[in-house]
Amino acid sequence: MVEQVNSFAIKTKNVSVHYGNKMAIDDVTINFTKNDVTSLIGPSGCGKSTFLRCLNRMNDVIDSCKVQGEFLLNGVTDIYGDSIQVETLREKIGMVFQKPNPFPKSIFENVAYGPKIHGLASTQSELNDIVMESLNRAGLYDEVKDRMDDIATGLSGGQQQRLCIARAIAIRPEIILMDEPCSALDPIATARIEELINELRENYTIIIVTHSMSQASRISQRTAFFHLGKLIEHGDTSKIFTKPDKEQTNDYITGRFG
Amino acid sequence: MIYFALLILVIISYLFYYIGKKRALNLKFNGNIKLSSQPDYFGYYVVLMALIPALLMWFGLLLFKGNFQEMFVMSPILFPDISTWSDGKLGLILNKLNNLSVIVNLPLDDLTNGEKSILNMASENELTAAKNLANFDKIYGWANLTLFIILPIILGFLATRSISGKLNAQPIVEKIITYIIKGSSYIAILITIGIFLSLVFEAINFFRYVNPVDFFFSTGWNPNRAFVVDASEGFDKDDLENAFGFIPLLTGTLLIATVAMIVAIPLGLMSAIYLAEYASKRVRDIAKPIIEILAGIPTVVYGFFAALSLAPFIKDVGESVGLPVSAESALAAGLAMGVMIIPFVSSLSDDVIKAVPQSLRDGSYALGATRSETIKKVILPAALAGIMGSFLLAVSRAIGETMIVVMAASLRANLTFNPLEPATTITTQIVTSLIGDVEFDNPKTLVAFALGLTLFLMTLLLNILAITIVKKYREKYE
Numbered sequence: 001m002v003e004q005v006n007s008f009a010i011k012t013k014n015v016s017v018h019y020g021n022k023m024a025i026d027d028v029t030i031n032f033t034k035n036d037v038t039s040l041i042g043p044s045g046c047g048k049s050t051f052l053r054c055l056n057r058m059n060d061v062i063d064s065c066k067v068q069g070e071f072l073l074n075g076v077t078d079i080y081g082d083s084i085q086v087e088t089l090r091e092k093i094g095m096v097f098q099k100p101n102p103f104p105k106s107i108f109e110n111v112a113y114g115p116k117i118h119g120l121a122s123t124q125s126e127l128n129d130i131v132m133e134s135l136n137r138a139g140l141y142d143e144v145k146d147r148m149d150d151i152a153t154g155l156s157g158g159q160q161q162r163l164c165i166a167r168a169i170a171i172r173p174e175i176i177l178m179d180e181p182c183s184a185l186d187p188i189a190t191a192r193i194e195e196l197i198n199e200l201r202e203n204y205t206i207i208i209v210t211h212s213m214s215q216a217s218r219i220s221q222r223t224a225f226f227h228l229g230k231l232i233e234h235g236d237t238s239k240i241f242t243k244p245d246k247e248q249t250n251d252y253i254t255g256r257f258g
Numbered sequence: 259m260i261y262f263a264l265l266i267l268v269i270i271s272y273l274f275y276y277i278g279k280k281r282a283l284n285l286k287f288n289g290n291i292k293l294s295s296q297p298d299y300f301g302y303y304v305v306l307m308a309l310i311p312a313l314l315m316w317f318g319l320l321l322f323k324g325n326f327q328e329m330f331v332m333s334p335i336l337f338p339d340i341s342t343w344s345d346g347k348l349g350l351i352l353n354k355l356n357n358l359s360v361i362v363n364l365p366l367d368d369l370t371n372g373e374k375s376i377l378n379m380a381s382e383n384e385l386t387a388a389k390n391l392a393n394f395d396k397i398y399g400w401a402n403l404t405l406f407i408i409l410p411i412i413l414g415f416l417a418t419r420s421i422s423g424k425l426n427a428q429p430i431v432e433k434i435i436t437y438i439i440k441g442s443s444y445i446a447i448l449i450t451i452g453i454f455l456s457l458v459f460e461a462i463n464f465f466r467y468v469n470p471v472d473f474f475f476s477t478g479w480n481p482n483r484a485f486v487v488d489a490s491e492g493f494d495k496d497d498l499e500n501a502f503g504f505i506p507l508l509t510g511t512l513l514i515a516t517v518a519m520i521v522a523i524p525l526g527l528m529s530a531i532y533l534a535e536y537a538s539k540r541v542r543d544i545a546k547p548i549i550e551i552l553a554g555i556p557t558v559v560y561g562f563f564a565a566l567s568l569a570p571f572i573k574d575v576g577e578s579v580g581l582p583v584s585a586e587s588a589l590a591a592g593l594a595m596g597v598m599i600i601p602f603v604s605s606l607s608d609d610v611i612k613a614v615p616q617s618l619r620d621g622s623y624a625l626g627a628t629r630s631e632t633i634k635k636v637i638l639p640a641a642l643a644g645i646m647g648s649f650l651l652a653v654s655r656a657i658g659e660t661m662i663v664v665m666a667a668s669l670r671a672n673l674t675f676n677p678l679e680p681a682t683t684i685t686t687q688i689v690t691s692l693i694g695d696v697e698f699d700n701p702k703t704l705v706a707f708a709l710g711l712t713l714f715l716m717t718l719l720l721n722i723l724a725i726t727i728v729k730k731y732r733e734k735y736e
Contacts, residue, residue, distance in 0.1 A: 056624065058620065058623065058624065061619075061623070063538070063539075087626040087627070087628055088626070089626075090623065090624055090625065090626035091626040094624065094625070095620075095624035097617060097620060097621065097624075099617055101615070101617035101618055101620065101621040102621075103618060103621065103622070103636050103640070104618075104639070104640050105639070113622070113625060113627075113635070113636075114625040114626065114627075117625065117626065117627050117631055117635075118626060164621070167621075167625065168624070168625070171625060171626065
């Protein structure tokens with residue numbers, strides 16, 4: 001793979017995160033290639049979710065959380081810089097959470113929420129188009145087209161999660177962060193989401209935290225292994241899962257610890 | 259005496275707990291008997307067996323003490339004409355005998371002159387009865403003591419002896435405790451029903467004098483008209499028609515409550531939003547209890563704040579801009595009441611806003627929404643039902659509030675929607691109708707029950723509505 005500056009969606013350098021006095025991330029440097037799915041794996045509490053949340057500054061609201069290091073979006077924009085507003089940043093870096101969290105509003109309103117806030121549609125028909133397209137891409141449109149005004153919390157878990165993905169892509173982000181998006185879902189819904197992630201890869205850069213090694217190997221091109229707040233190893237998924245450089249990675253992947 | 263006995267009872271029950279438990283443990287470890295319950299339950303079993311009969315009998319004695327006394331003292335032998343006495347006279351004589359019984363057995367030298375004259379004034383029969391009463395009290399005292407000490411000890415020992423491998427104490431103890439808990443909740447429910455029924459019956463009494471249609475739809479409130487005519491001659495129906503019109507009280511109540519809500523809703527809701535969404539944990543920990551203190555200030559304090567500071571201030575301000583303001587305006591009472599119910603709105607709304615799951619906030623932030631957009635478009639709509647519930651609870655509190663309006667609003671019924679004029683409320687009129695030496699044989703006092711019933715139904719309806727709304731809201735996230 002040719003590594004050019006432009007081919008990185010996000011570059012990070014020497015990232016450390018503290019909660020109060022407790023260190024959560026210890027000097028992590030990692031670059032995320034564009035239009036790839038990168039899996040962050042590692043045992044519980046290794047800091048992979050914390051790291052993910054740093055990328056779109058979701059940790060800002062936690063008072064005790066202190067983030068240090070360099071974060072560059074597309075190689076130029078400083079994510080934590082003064083020149084960028086956090087709202088604009090999150091317009092570019094969307095996020096899907098572990099537990100489906102649709103707003104207690106109608107299905108339509110859930111997807112239209114982001115576009116409305118950012119003024120992406122000037123007319124109602126434009127808004128309709130955005131909502132339809134987003135639901136379509138999330139593979140949900142056919143299932144809900146007859147009940148767009150029903151409350152979203154009435155959908156099944158898998159449908160809710162796909163709705164959240166539709167909601168995230170409705171504001172046309174460049175990058176989508178996913179924090180264990182399948183951990184609350186059954187195997188069939190999980191398979192559906194994995195399929196979706198694979199399709200989304202064409203247009204988006206996806207960074208996904210997952211506990212399932214098989215999932216990481218199925219869906220991602222790149223994999224990063226975290227342990228105790230440190231990035232142990234990072235590389236092509238095929239390499240990480242077949243002949244990792246580090247003993248520790250090998251142990252984790254073969255299930256010897258974690 | 260009774261407190262001493264109670265103390266002894268507590269000590270006895272503690273002792274029996276240990277005795278029962280010890281015996282069970284003894285059987286288990288030294289007797290090698292397999293017990294069917296945990297040793298603790300045998301302790302409880304002995305305590306309950308020892309206490310419950312004693313307490314029940316004591317309660318019975320207490321309940322029927324008066325009857326026993328009467329049976330024992332008020333015999334037709336001493337008072338031949340007792341069957342002709344009215345209840346009032348009977349009570350008076352009993353009272354007198356009670357006083358006499360304290361001194362009748364004392365040596366003459368210990369008595370004061372007053373007490374001596376009381377003794378001299380009493381008839382021979384009364385003195386005998388007083389002596390009987392004194393004896394009765396002595397017997398009653400001993401009976402109590404026996405009940406409290408001897409009976410539990412006997413029962414306790416019997417219960418301890420009955421502990422064996424066959425006795426399964428656990429289901430017995432749990433059954434008894436279930437009965438006790440059930441009984442407690444039934445008592446609360448029965449008392450509520452009792453209060454409600456007493457309201458209903460007296461209100462029915464009132465509606466014998468006044469046509470319910472006149473009460474609910476007439477606009478004149480002049481309860482003193484009922485005094486113009488002599489109660490014994492009956493009442494002139496025409497006079498009563500416009501004496502007890504409920505409408506001006508209703509409008510006054512609603513007017514003052516509206517003023518209160520206009521103050522409390524925006525202030526309460528905004529402080530709730532601030533506390534729940536913007537305030538740091540430290541500010542919240544300090545500010546929330548302080549706001550809640552507002553609810554703890556006695557309403558009478560708000561009353562004189564409204565009457566002595568707020569009302570004159572409003573009058574001055576009003577007059578300086580040329581508005582005629584009454585010295586007892588609905589505005590003053592409403593403002594003070596509004597301040598009082600701020601914590602109801604803010605505290606409850608704060609709770610429901612806090613109860614909106616963090617995941618919804620995260621979801622909104624992750625879509626690039628600002629904090630105020632998130633509050634406006636996600637959090638408040640999600641918490642709306644709960645917030646409405648808090649408003650309704652505050653309204654029912656405002657409608658039921660008495661002291662502030664008694665002190666700051668007027669007593670004169672006034673059919674108006676102008677908050678600068680005086681107005682009176684349902685609660686105020688209940689108070690005024692019951693002030694002074696009252697007999698419940700005329701509509702002027704009986705109206706209190708009709709008003710109370712109406713008020714009760716109004717607030718009940720609001721509370722049911724509020725609870726339903728809050729419940730509906732809760733179901734959404736579970």
